[in-house]
Amino acid sequence: MTLQNDYHRPVLLREVLKLFESVPPGRYLDVTLGGGGHVEAILDLREDLQVVALDRDQDAIEISSTRLERFRERVTFLRSDMKTYLESDSAPSSGVGLFSAIFADLGVSSHHFDEVSRGFSFSGRASLDMRMDQESELSALDVVNRYSQVDLVEVLKRGGDVRYAGRIAREIVEHRPIVYTDQLAQIVSSAIPKRDVKGRLHPATTVFQAIRIEVNAEFDQLSALLASSRRRLVESGVLIVISYHSGEDRMVKEFMRAATTDQCSCPPKLPCVCGKTKWASPITKGPLVASASEVEDNPRARSAKLRAIRKVELRKGSR
Numbered sequence: 001m002t003l004q005n006d007y008h009r010p011v012l013l014r015e016v017l018k019l020f021e022s023v024p025p026g027r028y029l030d031v032t033l034g035g036g037g038h039v040e041a042i043l044d045l046r047e048d049l050q051v052v053a054l055d056r057d058q059d060a061i062e063i064s065s066t067r068l069e070r071f072r073e074r075v076t077f078l079r080s081d082m083k084t085y086l087e088s089d090s091a092p093s094s095g096v097g098l099f100s101a102i103f104a105d106l107g108v109s110s111h112h113f114d115e116v117s118r119g120f121s122f123s124g125r126a127s128l129d130m131r132m133d134q135e136s137e138l139s140a141l142d143v144v145n146r147y148s149q150v151d152l153v154e155v156l157k158r159g160g161d162v163r164y165a166g167r168i169a170r171e172i173v174e175h176r177p178i179v180y181t182d183q184l185a186q187i188v189s190s191a192i193p194k195r196d197v198k199g200r201l202h203p204a205t206t207v208f209q210a211i212r213i214e215v216n217a218e219f220d221q222l223s224a225l226l227a228s229s230r231r232r233l234v235e236s237g238v239l240i241v242i243s244y245h246s247g248e249d250r251m252v253k254e255f256m257r258a259a260t261t262d263q264c265s266c267p268p269k270l271p272c273v274c275g276k277t278k279w280a281s282p283i284t285k286g287p288l289v290a291s292a293s294e295v296e297d298n299p300r301a302r303s304a305k306l307r308a309i310r311k312v313e314l315r316k317g318s319r
């Protein structure tokens with residue numbers, strides 16, 4: 001497996017640490033532990049914080065437990081996806097409960113691409129896999145070989161804004177069975193008119209991204225995270241989300257806008273029953289993005305967008 005520091009470089013670290021300066025003391029939740037870079041820097045910064053750290057990928061849990069060994073009293077590692085964890089009603093001793101912050105750094109880690117055998121990358125030959133959780137049922141092999149042409153088009157549009165989604169889906173269906181990553185990349189390339197294969201981006205990049213998002217139900221996971229954040233945060237607790245995909249950023253932006261705007265339509269003298277009262281205040285005005293020097297140093301940071309809100313104190317009877 002990759003060495004700890006090669007596993008993944010945390011993005012927007014300075015910005016994240018700045019936000020953590022005002023997180024209430026106690027226990028926070030990191031739902032995307034990865035290589036543990038953010039957790040390590042946050043625990044170094046704030047001695048009064050502990051963390052429940054989740055990842056659905058066993059490799060991430062293993063590498064981070066070693067990296068974070070010196071903080072072992074302050075970290076609870078859990079292999080789980082965020083949706084299952086946050087929607088669980090049973091409270092395991094590790095504590096489904098309230099958190100002073102919830103932090104999500106979405107998507108995949110560099111390790112997923114670097115470890116060619118995981119099937120996320122087409123830079124070598126591997127079986128089509130793309131599962132972050134090595135034990136989950138659906139893999140890229142199933143999506144590519146079993147989905148109908150119509151469903152494939154939908155997957156490609158939703159997760160990758162893929163141009164020529166119809167042609168690519170048709171080629172995929174015609175070339176089945178497709179077993180390997182490089183085989184799929186080749187089929188995608190040949191489905192696209194030569195005049196449109198230009199620039200540095202390989203035409204299979206967005207196709208692979210879209211299939212990965214489908215395999216890992218990434219929109220559904222994010223939706224569950226956002227929906228549970230209100231009841232999982234303490235008063236003044238902070239929700240911080242870094243996303244890398246325009247569809248995800250849109251979800252985060254719309255959710256945070258609704259959370260920080262009063263849209264209640266109930267009669268003013270009665271308690272709110274519509275649930276659309278404002279419950280948070282914005283911390284970031286627009287999205288925070290990486291500086292030019294960070295992007296130069298770590299090109300993966302280019303598409304990162306960070307948004308954050310703080311749960312507000314609701315006085316009795318107030319809306």
Ligand SMILES: C[S@@+](CC[C@H](N)C(=O)[O-])C[C@H]1O[C@@H](n2cnc3c(N)ncnc32)[C@H](O)[C@@H]1O
Nearest residue numbers: 010032034035036037038055056081082105221
């Ligand atoms: C961008 S990396 C996080 C990097 C981390 N912040 C660091 O400093 O190394 C995303 C990680 O979240 C995990 N992940 C993605 N979606 C997840 C989900 N729905 N539930 C749990 N883990 C998830 C991935 O397996 C990956 O390890």
